[in-house]
Amino acid sequence: MVAKRLDGKVCAAQVESELVERISKCGSLGITPHLAVVIVGDDPASHVYVGSKVRACERLGIKSTHIELPADATEQQVREIIESLNQQNDLHGILVQSPLPSHMDEESLTDMIEPSKDVDGFHPQNLGRLVQGRLDGMLPCTPSGVMRMLSWAGVDTEGKTAVVLGRSRIVGMPQSLLLGAKGVDSTVTVAHSRTKDTRKLCSNADIVIAAVGIPEMVKPDWIKEGAVVVDVGINRVDDSSRERGWRLAGDVHPDVAQKAGWLSPVPGGVGPMTIAMLMENTVRAAELSVSEEEHS
Ligand code: NAD
Numbered sequence: 001m002v003a004k005r006l007d008g009k010v011c012a013a014q015v016e017s018e019l020v021e022r023i024s025k026c027g028s029l030g031i032t033p034h035l036a037v038v039i040v041g042d043d044p045a046s047h048v049y050v051g052s053k054v055r056a057c058e059r060l061g062i063k064s065t066h067i068e069l070p071a072d073a074t075e076q077q078v079r080e081i082i083e084s085l086n087q088q089n090d091l092h093g094i095l096v097q098s099p100l101p102s103h104m105d106e107e108s109l110t111d112m113i114e115p116s117k118d119v120d121g122f123h124p125q126n127l128g129r130l131v132q133g134r135l136d137g138m139l140p141c142t143p144s145g146v147m148r149m150l151s152w153a154g155v156d157t158e159g160k161t162a163v164v165l166g167r168s169r170i171v172g173m174p175q176s177l178l179l180g181a182k183g184v185d186s187t188v189t190v191a192h193s194r195t196k197d198t199r200k201l202c203s204n205a206d207i208v209i210a211a212v213g214i215p216e217m218v219k220p221d222w223i224k225e226g227a228v229v230v231d232v233g234i235n236r237v238d239d240s241s242r243e244r245g246w247r248l249a250g251d252v253h254p255d256v257a258q259k260a261g262w263l264s265p266v267p268g269g270v271g272p273m274t275i276a277m278l279m280e281n282t283v284r285a286a287e288l289s290v291s292e293e294e295h296s
Contacts, residue, residue: 207228
């Protein structure tokens with residue numbers, strides 16, 4: 001079997017094309033969706049991600065404000081920026097690019113973001129709603145992008161066994177909640193660094209979502225014939241055959257394509273979906289700001 005491609009680029013383009021009309025509707029109400037991206041330090045990968053987010057805004061006619069601080073900026077400086085962005089009425093989404101330098105408390109900074117502007121979906125209020133099974137709030141972009149891609153491909157999730165590799169706040173844990181939510185109805189196992197015999201768990205699963213950060217960890221013998229495999233991992237690995245000396249690798253070995261029924265590529269899978277869902281959350285935040293104004 002050769003896996004069908006869970007093509008995040010194609011799916012993301014569809015999500016973006018559906019946003020165009022909503023953005024123009026906002027425009028007719030005098031509102032331009034507006035996202036602020038705050039980046040601290042000079043981590044090259046983070047700058048690449050922020051560049052992709054800003055370009056997606058430009059493509060769609062979403063206004064973006066890009067705020068860059070040096071690596072030695074203080075946490076207080078970031079707090080002041082978030083406070084001021086929270087107050088700005090013409091701004092609908094705030095994203096603080098992770099990771100922040102180690103001298104900053106990322107969680108407490110996330111807690112400061114006004115929940116209605118938390119387009120990353122990491123604020124406790126938004127994650128708490130997800131735990132309650134309320135899926136109408138701001139959902140974290142990467143796991144909700146995975147769900148959108150599964151639904152776009154027509155993957156049946158009801159009653160299926162799913163294994164999520166990783167339990168992070170950003171990907172693994174919200175992913176497991178989304179897969180187990182009413183209406184999606186998978187039976188979910190969350191594996192993490194202390195899990196015993198992860199290979200065996202995966203080999204019985206209908207759906208495997210890998211979000212670990214270990215290059216090509218998931219091998220073909222981990223995967224049941226015909227299973228759906230989503231590779232969230234983005235890892236830089238040395239590759240002397242490339243001019244730049246490195247390549248991107250996912251958490252799933254490419255040979256899994258010989259076993260799986262569906263497989264998402266890296267790059268071109270979950271990455272573009274994450275950005276598309278960020279755009280969708282920003283547009284949604286702008287739309288909600290209009291209805292809030294109408295009710296006030
Ligand atoms: P993280 O480091 O916060 O979490 C990694 C998780 O993997 C932890 O919960 C850990 O317990 C688990 N883990 C470690 N070893 C394991 C093992 N042997 N078996 C099972 N689980 C194990 O990372 P993260 O932020 O969740 O990101 C995971 C990967 O996804 C990274 O490669 C990251 O770059 C990538 N990522 C991609 C996107 C995207 O848009 N495509 C977005 C976010 C993260």
